[in-house]
Amino acid sequence: MKIKHAIWPLLLMIALLFQQCNKEKNAPENPFDQLNNPIISNPTDSVSPASLVGIHRNILSLKCAVPGCHDGNFEPDFRTIQSSYQTMVYVPISKNNLAETFQFRVVPFEKEQSVLFERITNCCFVNENDRMPQDNIGTALPDEDITNIGAWISNGARDLNGNVMTKPDQEPAIQYMIALSSNLQTSISGENNRVDNLAYNPFIVANGTAQFYVFVPVEDDFTPINQLQNARLFFSPNMDNFAGAIYVNGTYLNIPSENVKGFLFNIDPAPLQSNVQMYMRFFIKDPALNVTSEFPKNSSNIIYKGFWSLIKY
Numbered sequence: 622m623k624i625k626h627a628i629w630p631l632l633l634m635i636a637l638l639f640q641q642c643n644k645e646k647n648a649p650e651n652p653f654d655q656l657n658n659p660i661i662s663n664p665t666d667s668v669s670p671a672s673l674v675g676i677h678r679n680i681l682s683l684k685c686a687v688p689g690c691h692d693g694n695f696e697p698d699f700r701t702i703q704s705s706y707q708t709m710v711y712v713p714i715s716k717n718n719l720a721e722t723f724q725f726r727v728v729p730f731e732k733e734q735s736v737l738f739e740r741i742t743n744c745c746f747v748n749e750n751d752r753m754p755q756d757n758i759g760t761a762l763p764d765e766d767i768t769n770i771g772a773w774i775s776n777g778a779r780d781l782n783g784n785v786m787t788k789p790d791q792e793p794a795i796q797y798m799i800a801l802s803s804n805l806q807t808s809i810s811g812e813n814n815r816v817d818n819l820a821y822n823p824f825i826v827a828n829g830t831a832q833f834y835v836f837v838p839v840e841d842d843f844t845p846i847n848q849l850q851n852a853r854l855f856f857s858p859n860m861d862n863f864a865g866a867i868y869v870n871g872t873y874l875n876i877p878s879e880n881v882k883g884f885l886f887n888i889d890p891a892p893l894q895s896n897v898q899m900y901m902r903f904f905i906k907d908p909a910l911n912v913t914s915e916f917p918k919n920s921s922n923i924i925y926k927g928f929w930s931l932i933k934y
Contacts, residue, residue, distance in 0.1 A: 670765075671772035673781060677702045680766050684754050697726060697737075702781065709737060710778050710786045713842060715880070718746055724845060729785050732774040741767055790843040793905050795916035798929060800824055801834040809833060810931075821927035823898045826890050828934060833890065836874065837903050838883035847873045850906040851913070852884040856893055860900040860926045861919045867892055868904075893933050901929045 668675050677699070685691045686699035696712070698704040709727040714736050717723055723736040732738040740746055740753040741762055750758050761767070777785040800810035808814075809824055816822035826833065835854060839846050852871035855863045871884030884905070893899050906913045917925040 671769040671776070673706060673773065673779060674702060676766075676770055676773055677705050680762070680770065681705055684756070684762070684766075687754075687756055690754070690756065706780055710780075711789050711842075716747065721845065721847070721875075724843070727774055727778050729778040729788075730775060732771045735774050735778075738771055738774060741770065788843065790907075790909055791841070792910065792912060792914045793844070793846075793849060793907055794840040795903055795905070795914065796838060796840070798835055798837045798901070798903065800931070801836060803830075803832045803834070805834055816932065821924045823927065823930040823932040826893075826931050826933045828895060830890050830933075833888050835886040835888060835901070836883055837871070837886070838881050839905060840882075841907065844907050844909045846882040847875070848908065849873075850908055851904065852886075853904045854886045854888075855902045855904065856899045857902070858894060858897050858899055860923075860930075863902050866902075890933055893931075896932070896934045898930050898932050900926055901931070903929075 668678065670676070670679055681691075681699040691697055691699040693700050693704075696715070697708040710725075710729065712726045714723055714726055717736075723734065723739065726735065727737050728734045736746075740751075742752075744750060744752050744761075746752070752758075752761060754762070773779075779785055798810070799808055801807065802809055809826070811824075812818050812820050815824045837852075837854070839849065841849065852873075853868045854871060855866045855868040857863045857866040869886045869888055871886045873882070874885040875882045884903075902915055902917060904913055904915045917929050
């Protein structure tokens with residue numbers, strides 16, 4: 622009897638083991654059992670430090686677009702990659718050195734002609750200790766930063782897509798003229814010295830005037846103003862016909878205090894007809910375009926033609 626009762630625990634254990642095996646045999650497949658987990662390393666940074674993205678991320682956005690500097694308060698605007706590019710490459714400079722060496726902030730392939738590179742390498746561009754950036758006056762950027770900016774320019778100052786901007790070249794822009802007294806101190810082309818005090822009527826030159834001046838400011842997106850050629854100011858009684866008209870040659874004039882460049886004409890009014898409205902037309906040649914520009918044009922509004930006129934009586 623004792624042996625018979627001792628068999629039951631053994632039989633119960635066998636049954637439980639059989640039931641467990643049955644469960645494991647019918648269990649659903651674990652989808653992660655065969656998953657091979659590779660060792661993942663940190664991704665490699667593929668952005669070149671000498672690319673537009675690289676110099677913006679590592680230099681311009683961190684060291685130049687600081688509050689009160691190139692953060693949108695004034696150009697160049699280094700807040701974004703796009704604004705940096707659009708306000709640097711082939712953008713005319715607003716401040717030059719005394720020798721007027723530079724034209725653009727960045728010139729593709731020409732770092733020595735790019736004022737950006739000059740400002741980060743020259744301690745004294747205009748004044749002492751005016752090297753950029755100015756948040757730490759007189760202290761240069763690390764050599765690595767300067768090298769990367771120079772390399773970006775030398776490689777074409779390429780945009781996000783790797784393209785090189787086409788060099789711009791528009792005709793010279795002539796906006797206005799001002800007539801001045803013989804001492805160059807008093808305007809004689811203001812409304813108070815025009816017929817009926819109207820800006821679009823001729824300004825008055827008194828009979829007996831021995832001399833006066835006309836200054837014509839000029840802007841150009843590519844050619845330095847002092848390299849423009851054949852500046853002439855013509856006078857005609859016919860607003861749209863200057864063939865055979867008398868003219869005066871101009872001389873280049875830079876007025877740094879006003880940030881204005883243009884051409885000054887010394888006018889002897891004796892050859893001009895009296896009591897006749899005499900129209901003026903300015904001509905200038907851009908040697909880079911091999912084009913002579915003029916203003917006012919025949920197609921210009923009659924108001925401009927009236928402003929660019931005088932009467933002697």
